[in-house]
Amino acid sequence: MRKDGIATREKILDGARDLVLKLGYSGMKVDHVLEHVGITKGAFFHHFKTKDELAKALLRRYASEDALIYAETRAQAEKLSDDPLQQILIFIRLFEDMFSEMTEPYPGCLLASYVYELQQFDDETRSLLHETFARWRTLLQEKFTLIIERYPPKNPVSASQLADGFTVVLEGAFILAKAMNDARMATEQLRLYRNYIELLFAAPEQMRAAA
Amino acid sequence: MRKDGIATREKILDGARDLVLKLGYSGMKVDHVLEHVGITKGAFFHHFKTKDELAKALLRRYASEDALIYAETRAQAEKLSDDPLQQILIFIRLFEDMFSEMTEPYPGCLLASYVYELQQFDDETRSLLHETFARWRTLLQEKFTLIIERYPPKNPVSASQLADGFTVVLEGAFILAKAMNDARMATEQLRLYRNYIELLFAAPEQMRAAA
DNA sequence: ATATTTCCGGACCGTTTGGTCTGTTTAGTG
DNA sequence: CACTAAACAGACCAAACGGTCCGGAAATAT
Incomplete structure (x- = not known):
């Protein structure tokens, strides 16, 4: 799997959207996003400074x-x-x-x-x-x-x-x-x-x- | 202030309702309720086993x-x-x-x-x-x-x-x-x-x- | 008056959570 | 190929969080 910055950023956004609609914003934890999208903390906080x-x-x-x-x-x-x-x-x-x-x-x-x-x-x-x-x-x-x-x-x-x-x-x-x-x-x-x-x-x- | 069990229970419910409508359920932390109602953890978990x-x-x-x-x-x-x-x-x-x-x-x-x-x-x-x-x-x-x-x-x-x-x-x-x-x-x-x-x-x- | 139960204060605890740090890999560039 | 910068992996951390525990005060029963 190649490294594609904007692609993973999009995946994060898509996954986060799904989870927010299921759990609410506070209910959606970043670890949930990591698991759902299949990435790690490093990737996440590289694209977004904070939640x-x-x-x-x-x-x-x-x-x-x-x-x-x-x-x-x-x-x-x-x-x-x-x-x-x-x-x-x-x-x-x-x-x-x-x-x-x-x-x-x-x-x-x-x-x-x-x-x-x-x-x-x-x-x-x-x-x-x-x-x-x-x-x-x-x-x-x-x-x-x-x-x-x-x-x-x-x-x-x-x-x-x-x-x-x-x-x-x-x-x-x-x-x-x-x-x-x-x-x-x-x-x-x-x-x-x-x-x-x-x-x-x-x-x-x-x-x-x-x- | 006298001790009135059902009264504090009502206060907790009222306060929690207000906070849920402002912050959502996950966004409402029990500490928020304690501060908003003016009680302590002991009182809260006496009336409700869990959140x-x-x-x-x-x-x-x-x-x-x-x-x-x-x-x-x-x-x-x-x-x-x-x-x-x-x-x-x-x-x-x-x-x-x-x-x-x-x-x-x-x-x-x-x-x-x-x-x-x-x-x-x-x-x-x-x-x-x-x-x-x-x-x-x-x-x-x-x-x-x-x-x-x-x-x-x-x-x-x-x-x-x-x-x-x-x-x-x-x-x-x-x-x-x-x-x-x-x-x-x-x-x-x-x-x-x-x-x-x-x-x-x-x-x-x-x-x-x-x- | 004494015993008993309910009610509550607040220190304490284990886990979760958002966020950091360091190191490593990959993509672009001359 | 060498170099740089972006893109990640993952251990680590401090704070926040839900929940426990015990002592004591207040109500209630005896």
């Missing part, structure tokens, strides 16, 4: 990976329709499809894992969490702003609340999926969320049942 | 406390209306009111905290988590079953999914509330969930904007 530095790197990596998925899915939705409402509905459905193929519960969201140990982390990490969630909000908020202008909602709602709703449903579904060991939870709850958007903005005349 | 036993006691306590709140709120809703749909809507609104008075984000759900460290716990604790969430589902599922029979939903939905939706929104809102430091998150997202139920079951003619 907390790994935590930050993990967070940044997850946030950027996730931003990529969001951006790609959004681009895909925008390619399939010019209407902002349809774009959102497609966007949600694409996420449904992502989770529908899974056979076991989604391992969870790293950010949520951090949130429930929030006081463990320093200000930098906390603001990084804040910014990431804020970015997710902004992404969908823009669409919902357009939608609200074009289609009068049946209830008084704000674009930011609807945008947060997506994240809320996802995060909540992840928790219930793990607790109930139900892999379909995320797909089902996203479908309910999509139904809500449909009902909220659909013209009273043309209300039709969704597939 | 894991505290974890289980904590879980049982939280689950029963929560079951009480659910039952009371449900009873209150049933007192205010005979119609299952109205009962659910009142039920949700009562929860909205509970969180609306808070000035800082709800500290979170202990069960969710456990879920993100699930592999830390033994089978007994895990099944306890499972049962508790299942109980919450059943509670609302009964109502939604009646509602679906009486009012044709505009989309094909199952009672259990709608019931899970409530928990999903709550759990997701707690996470976002902490991450964004927004105390109104839970209230706002519950309102969206209530709007969804209204739109889903409202007769097309009598659809009116909610307050």
Whole structure:
């Protein structure tokens, strides 16, 4: 086995992510990572000065990976329709499809894992969490702003609340999926969320049942 | 200060709950509890053989406390209306009111905290988590079953999914509330969930904007 | 009043844990 | 090939941690 610095660094990050989602950050000990990845202390602390530095790197990596998925899915939705409402509905459905193929519960969201140990982390990490969630909000908020202008909602709602709703449903579904060991939870709850958007903005005349 | 066994035991449980919600279970060290509660190791391990036993006691306590709140709120809703749909809507609104008075984000759900460290716990604790969430589902599922029979939903939905939706929104809102430091998150997202139920079951003619 | 049990303080202990240090191997470079 | 720097292995360490133990104080029973 050849020595490849960036490769082992990636392996550490991947392994640590898996373990954090299973055990929480404090529950994940560095020795666990060493065993899981198949390296030694020397290798680990060569790539990360401290465990907390790994935590930050993990967070940044997850946030950027996730931003990529969001951006790609959004681009895909925008390619399939010019209407902002349809774009959102497609966007949600694409996420449904992502989770529908899974056979076991989604391992969870790293950010949520951090949130429930929030006081463990320093200000930098906390603001990084804040910014990431804020970015997710902004992404969908823009669409919902357009939608609200074009289609009068049946209830008084704000674009930011609807945008947060997506994240809320996802995060909540992840928790219930793990607790109930139900892999379909995320797909089902996203479908309910999509139904809500449909009902909220659909013209009273043309209300039709969704597939 | 007099010696009161059950009182200190309660103080330990209360303090531990606060700390778990801030630091996670693994992040909460027993020394933290000792300092936070103002006792010593002797007192702690007199009431709890191990830290894991505290974890289980904590879980049982939280689950029963929560079951009480659910039952009371449900009873209150049933007192205010005979119609299952109205009962659910009142039920949700009562929860909205509970969180609306808070000035800082709800500290979170202990069960969710456990879920993100699930592999830390033994089978007994895990099944306890499972049962508790299942109980919450059943509670609302009964109502939604009646509602679906009486009012044709505009989309094909199952009672259990709608019931899970409530928990999903709550759990997701707690996470976002902490991450964004927004105390109104839970209230706002519950309102969206209530709007969804209204739109889903409202007769097309009598659809009116909610307050 | 005495005995007994519960409750608790705090020193102590073995293990775990994050992190260090030294030496060795591998990859790149002239 | 010689040299350098990055990439590791693994023994080692100090602090933190969960848990034990025993003495004593406070409540309760007799």
